[in-house]
Amino acid sequence: MFDVLVIGGGHAGCEAACAAARRGARTVLVTYRSDDLGQMSCNPSIGGVGKGHLVREVDAMGGIMAIAADRAAIHRRMLNASKGSAVRGPRVQADRRAYRLAIQSLVAASGVEVMEGEVSSLRFSGTGVDGVELSDGLFVSARTVIVTTGTFLAATMFRGDERWAGGRQGSNAANRLGAQVRELGLAQGRLKTGTPPRLDGRTIDWAATQPQPSDGVAWNMALAGNDAPLPQLACAITRTNVRSHEVIRRGLESSPLFSGSIEGRGPRYCPSIEDKVHRFGERDGHQVFLEPEGINDHLVYPNGISTSLARDVQQDLVRSIVGLERAEIVQFGYAVEYEFADPRRLDASLQHRDVPGLYFAGQINGTTGYEEASAQGLVAGLNAAAESIGLVAAHFDRGESYIGVMVDDLTLQGVTEPYRMLTARSEYRLYLRADNAVTRLGPMAIELGTLRGPQETLVRSHLEGKAKASAALAQLVSGEQLGVADKARKPLFEWVRRDDLMDSVRSMLPSSPAVDEAIDDAVYAPYLHRQRVELAVRQRDRETAIPGDFDFASVPGMSTEMQERFIAASPADLDQASRIAGVTPAALSALHFALARRAA
Template sequence: MFQEYDVIVVGAGHAGCEAAAAAANMGSKVLLATMNMNTIAQMSCNPAMGGVAKGQIVREIDALGGYSGIITDKSMIQFRMLNRSKGPAMWSPRAQSDRMRFAEEWRLALEATPNVDFWQEMITGLIVEGQRVTGVKTSLGLEIKAKAVILTNGTFLNGLIHIGEKQFGGGRSGERAAKGITEVLIDLGFEAGRMKTGTPPRVDGRSLDYSKMEEQFGDEEPGKFSYMKTKPLQKQRSCWITYTNTDVHDVLQTGFDQSPMFNGRIKGLGPRYCPSIEDKINRFAERDRHQIFVEPEGWDTVEVYVNGFSTSLPEDVQYKAMQLIPGFEKAKMFRPGYAIEYDFFPPTQLNLTLETKLIQNLYFAGQINGTTGYEEAACQGLMAGINAHLKINEKEPLVLKRSEAYIGVLIDDLINKGTNEPYRMFTSRAEFRLLLRQDNADLRLTPIAHEIGLATEERYQLTIEKMHGTKTLINDLKQKKYKPADINPKLAAIDSAPVKDKSSLYQLLKRPDLKLSSFEQLDDTFASYREKIAPEVQHQAEIQVKYETYIQREQENSEKLANLDNKKINPEFDYQKITALSAEAREKLLKVKPTTLGQASRISGVTPADVSILMVYLAK
């Protein structure tokens, strides 16, 4: 009935979709197995993509040839660039999405990918021969052979949904949990754990009074995520902001004794940076209000997502408290919020390629690795799909460095430090964030993706054009020079300090108060010159000139890190022989089995002194 596939992807969430698309577009014959074909790429939580650091990840996925950026551009209803008041390293794109259209666009994109086949059924087991995975087993007893398998099971592995004192099996509201895989993996020797996440109630937007809320508009000139020529938004839908109050908190607290989080029924750890409303009230008792974002679910639906009100309290307590929020006095609930517990596998059991250390050609991606968020899952799926294809074709793996991508930071953190709570990406996790901006992901990553056969020729040529255009513009700015007598009166007219020597536009652009657009007032020919240059080229050149010194400093630091990453270690190296290492370092190094000295230095519990000892020993 089934041919032997190159890659089988289990699960069709954000990680599974990117994994299937990447492996297929590189030439692998892929089977995407899901329990429900109607929930492919479902946005299980908030209807949005991007945000602080997450927006950078979506740009990186797009630069590598993934689909998330293109799908987001096709289905967004609002776009905002966050943190514009800060430096460009902090600028983060965020899009409000149409939930139904996002999933539809993903399915259509996958169906239009020739090498992707689909199968709707629960995968309950793995076929393992020796220490290598060779296929999967289904709930109907079918066996499907493959050269590599990628598990992207999300919150479905033995998923348990909690609403107050009620609990029932499920991987998502209205969908059953996945059984069998956890037990198979534990029998193979994997360590498993439990995590939890939650989601807020959904309400009928027609029952809300928006006059009592603050309107949150999209950007006047909305941007987009993909570096390809997707269409920017022509119209946008607003979001809204309101607040809880002490009356809301008092009602919520009446249900705390029935809360699965407080009475011990939930064992798994929840996301620190996306806490439930009851957790916020408990942890931040001094605050008398918390922000609530009221987010439309799409262009045409009346369903609204109540961001900031995630809860697993009894549904009657949720409803009573919610109606005390300004604007929600007559709110009608579509479905209550809930918490979900699920199995995950500590990611220290993986290599940097996301292949498991115990079983060859078996890859884990997404929430199975202890992460939270669509973007974090999608980038792991992309990298697992890429590396599964490369491995079965006996090619060198793709491992992105911390200085190359937020994706590299995320995977390096997971593999070397592990996580005992749902991992979420922040800009603060990246030590080279000025290099890893959202505006230059294509310049950083598209040449790499083109070389391995994932980025298309069209995408690559767009990147080369941007690269050459930026270089040409910067060189032109250096050539355009003015004498103090000619330029100072014009600088005075725009309240900029005079120059003492002959100065170029390149030197003037380094000033905080001047932009490329300012030069139209200094040189009559500059406006016509600028009209011929693409906006993204101007933006790129301006950042590179203004932050040149800081960028160079980060590049130098990244090169120092690269020197450590270039010092290879045999993964089977016996650290017990080096008695000078601390006991904790030996234990952690034996568990993680780093492949470079740089990786060893980033393992939790390995000190700089341990690294120095290792360096001396390796030099011998």
């Protein structure tokens, strides 16, 4: 019997399996083809604003995504580099093949057993899950099961009038498992995603586009860095135009998105090009980022023109764009519609509230993106292992991590469209920076034992360096020592808040990521203090637990609507109750009074 069984070898599945194995659980990952582990089904990139924060947090917990991203990076770019550190987003363009091989190497090194096969059904014993059955009839026993089927659950693919079963080009859909999920009442509905046509880079007129150079190797995704970086390539930018939009409008009659064939909602922040043209008709163009898919690969990913239009329309669209007039399409774009489960039926560990031992992670929970999937895989893997072998659970608080923000949003609010991580989703984004992920989560990783050898050494070293940097910033210095006519002696962390003295303060300290982080802390200190006060209030509300048998319908003065919202969300404490969508201050006051009366 396995301690943890993971269904699916995508970003959530690989991260979940490795996380479980790091905690000492005997883990098996079941996938159609082991060669597809870590496949980047859509854009060959990792990170970005919000997403890069998640990757750094997963890395701080000992995860594998950042390490693989560094090994495969062929283009690095710090998004929002000119803005404050809280909203800077590290992003890498990855060599698609190198990333997949890196993930497979990391999975193998973790001790996870990989089993090829199709899971046809979940198996149950008593009230909980006890394994899975494969399509060949083999029963695989496990104490816990993590479902990470991505876009494959009862999935259908669309392109123009074409329609076929599958969750990715060349891969089958998980139809039998999808049918069981529906029968068990676990499915909530259908969502949609899509991908653009892939182009032959040798047929692109690069001189007609705007080059976008890489940042080089000045920074890494993972704390461990990478001693053997790949050569860096430039990306390029072009735009759709009025002619492009005319082509799209003429082709809408064959679009499954507008014909009614696709019913699921697509991602708000990454819409198809036909959706953009339809919704933003006043615009005369949209940016298209031309992103190489590999060092020795001629394929180019035109980020910005995801589409399920017919093949001939895609061809005309591509050739209407400057620089792509002679571009050859190697693979046409398509859309995927798939089943997703209601994440509100999961607890903060991503375990199903009604089925002990059953966990869900990744796009099946209604999210979009590799990074969101990886972070959920981490949460589910750590906690499934804890459940199986009797360890302390891993809890991610929304005040301490974007992982916590996402889990809290999903399990309390649910989704009506694919969920994407944005820094604006956090009330504490000045604290939840990409550069301080290790400081925030490293102590938790050490306590839970989720770091292996060199990783733990690096994390401890960073924490020590950060403590020394903070102490150095506390030393008293006069303004005259910094070159200004001010004899007052103040801590360096106060002087550094002055833009005109930033460089002078930096010159007095060694150059290191830990020092940069400590300086950012000093700059944001007045705001961080207010956030710490808010967090203290939240902690007090978290300590006001709501018993599992609490009867919301019995709360005096609470409307039926509010009662229904509380019952649907099943908040564990007053803090969670306060963040349920649509709940009024009056309802919270009534709930607080009822809980206090019950405790008296």
